[in-house]
Amino acid sequence: MTLIKSISGIRGTIGGAPGEGLSPIDVVKFTSGYGEWIKRKGNKDSRMIIVGRDARVSGDIVNRLVTATLNGMGLDVTDIGMATTPTVEMVVIHENARGGIILTASHNPENWNALKLLNESGEFISDADGRDILTIVENNDFLFSEVDNLGKIITKPGYEELHFNRIIDLPEVDIDAIRSAGFTVAVDGVNSVGGTVVPDLLERLGVKSVIRVNCEPTGHFSHNPEPLPENLGQIVSAVKESGADVGFVVDPDVDRLAIVNEDGSLFNEEYTLVACSDYILSKRAGNTVSNMSSTRALRDVTSVYGGEWYASAVGEVNVVKKMKEVNAVIGGEGNGGVIFPALHYGRDALVGIALFLSHLAQSRLKCSELRFKYPQYVISKNKISLPEGTNPDAIIELLAVEYEKSVANSDDGLLLEIEGGWVQVRKSNTEPIIRVYSEGNNQADADSLAAGIIKSVKNHL
Numbered sequence: 001m002t003l004i005k006s007i008s009g010i011r012g013t014i015g016g017a018p019g020e021g022l023s024p025i026d027v028v029k030f031t032s033g034y035g036e037w038i039k040r041k042g043n044k045d046s047r048m049i050i051v052g053r054d055a056r057v058s059g060d061i062v063n064r065l066v067t068a069t070l071n072g073m074g075l076d077v078t079d080i081g082m083a084t085t086p087t088v089e090m091v092v093i094h095e096n097a098r099g100g101i102i103l104t105a106s107h108n109p110e111n112w113n114a115l116k117l118l119n120e121s122g123e124f125i126s127d128a129d130g131r132d133i134l135t136i137v138e139n140n141d142f143l144f145s146e147v148d149n150l151g152k153i154i155t156k157p158g159y160e161e162l163h164f165n166r167i168i169d170l171p172e173v174d175i176d177a178i179r180s181a182g183f184t185v186a187v188d189g190v191n192s193v194g195g196t197v198v199p200d201l202l203e204r205l206g207v208k209s210v211i212r213v214n215c216e217p218t219g220h221f222s223h224n225p226e227p228l229p230e231n232l233g234q235i236v237s238a239v240k241e242s243g244a245d246v247g248f249v250v251d252p253d254v255d256r257l258a259i260v261n262e263d264g265s266l267f268n269e270e271y272t273l274v275a276c277s278d279y280i281l282s283k284r285a286g287n288t289v290s291n292m293s294s295t296r297a298l299r300d301v302t303s304v305y306g307g308e309w310y311a312s313a314v315g316e317v318n319v320v321k322k323m324k325e326v327n328a329v330i331g332g333e334g335n336g337g338v339i340f341p342a343l344h345y346g347r348d349a350l351v352g353i354a355l356f357l358s359h360l361a362q363s364r365l366k367c368s369e370l371r372f373k374y375p376q377y378v379i380s381k382n383k384i385s386l387p388e389g390t391n392p393d394a395i396i397e398l399l400a401v402e403y404e405k406s407v408a409n410s411d412d413g414l415l416l417e418i419e420g421g422w423v424q425v426r427k428s429n430t431e432p433i434i435r436v437y438s439e440g441n442n443q444a445d446a447d448s449l450a451a452g453i454i455k456s457v458k459n460h461l
Contacts, residue, residue: 005030005134006429011105011114014058022113027065031101032144033137034117035073037129038098043120047076047151050092050118052083052159053103054252055192055217058113062103066115067153070101074145081157082193082217084254085116086348090166091159092122093344104253107226110219123345124317160197163350164204166343172283173354177361179206185357186211186244186260188235190225191218192252194349201350205357211242227251227258227336229266240264246360246367250349256336257349259356261368269336270295274374276338276352277330279359281305286329289322291315292415293424293437294334297375313412314426320345334379377421380446382436383428384457392427392434398460399425399453416453420445423453 003012003021010030012022019026038049049070053059059082067077075098080091085102092100099119105112117125117133125133136142145151167173185207189195195215202210213234214222224231227249239247239260247260259267259275267275274297277288281302288302291314299309307329312322319339323331332339337347340355363370386392396413409415413426413435421440428435436453440446 004429004431005137006130009115009117009130011108011112013111014113022062024061024065027062027115028069029140030115030133030137031066031069032073032142033133034099034101034115035070035075036136036142037133038075039073041098041120043098046096046098047074048078048095048097049075050078050080050088050095050097050100051103052080052085052088052091052100054084055082055195055219056103056105056110056113056252057219059103059219062113062115066101066103071151071153072144073142074149074151076151077153079153079155080159081155082196083157083159084163084193084197084350086255086344086346086350087159087163087197089118089122089346090163090344092118092120094159094162102253106253107251107256109224110221121345123320126317126321160200163197164201167201167351167354168204170340170342170351170354172280172342172358173205174358174362175206178357181245181361182208183246183357183361184209184211184242184244186213186235186238186242186247187215188213188232188238188247188249189215189217190223190227190250190252191216191221192225192254193217194250194252194254197254197350198248198250198353201353205354207357211238211244213238221252225252227256227269232258232260232266235260236264236266246357248349248353254349255347257338257352257356258336259367261371262366263368265368267367267371270334270379271297271371271374272336272352272356273330273332273334273338274298274301275359275370276340276355277301278374279355279362280330280340281307284329287326289319289326289328289331291319291333292409292412293426293435295377295379295439296422297377300375311409315429316347318412377439377441378443378446379437379439380443380450382450382454383431383433384436384454384461386432386434387461388432390432390461395434395457395460396425396427399456402456418449421449423449425453425457
């Protein structure tokens, strides 16, 4: 069993002893810490917290624990039911709520669940706020409300319509062009909330035909839910067999988007943000941001339009912080996460789909042809499992000494600028692993860059 407590929330496998898996006791304790943190922030005019979840089998149980605990803390809950992460983020802003909790383990398998924590801006809590909550939890430093001050629950599903309407109202979303293109689109909803909301959005955008794959939100994922190439066999087959113009794959909480070309080849999740940014930059001038582990193709595309590309530490909260600092018009991460501030500051596969289809329709290119407009860099993504008790920070410190002359940035692990490309080495905040990402001009170069670092890590282990 696994339980990971981090500044972004609590994530773990369902079951096991308290403190070893995501047990009911752990859910209640961490929710209580969040509730106490919310109350200490003041703002007595509102006691509302927005709660939504993906389709995981454990979602209903975790939801009842979370909502009851928040009520016990004297906080009201608007339970919006099954909803995407970006939808919950937008509802927090729309309802002027104190914060929000999203019950989803994102790309983790179905035996996992998690509490993702939002502030009053509908954004993930900061590093400092996360540490405050962890301290509250560790010290059991929270008080429950007396009977006359308990909170209440309002059940209010259907907020995806708000999300759809806000997307459709964006001037960059060209419904006329999408409708005229007569697109056939295949969708893999990985048996979660994306299986319902993505097809609904496509119909509103004017897509002619939708091919559904794994769109029943049963919570029993038909394949590993992370939208990586090795997990996309079903959607690739569906695109080729149906003659679809494009295929879309989302993760269980619909904040990541992978794209399949009309010939069954992969657009590459690193280039989801690149393509959407190319489209937005052609409409409005400005800067872009992606994290250090993302392709430098975004830098190249941004420079074409006279803008500046900036790198942030890995993690949505870090990307958003940098985007605000440099007034970026679009940003995100190379895992298929698109952040478009004109809608909201959060990774959002739904707005990514709308922007990509608008771009594809206006370009009048096939999906594979659009992909080859961009630099053909290749990223090698690797992870090294750590033995129990390993200190990943100590391993990274040893690498910093070994590769001292190549260190370009140490804000988030190590960014090494090596001849022929770059390598980033960083610990995961959600799993007991070290990630090694590298980029080169072709697969062999990227793999070679990574191999040297992986060998060093294993030697230090």
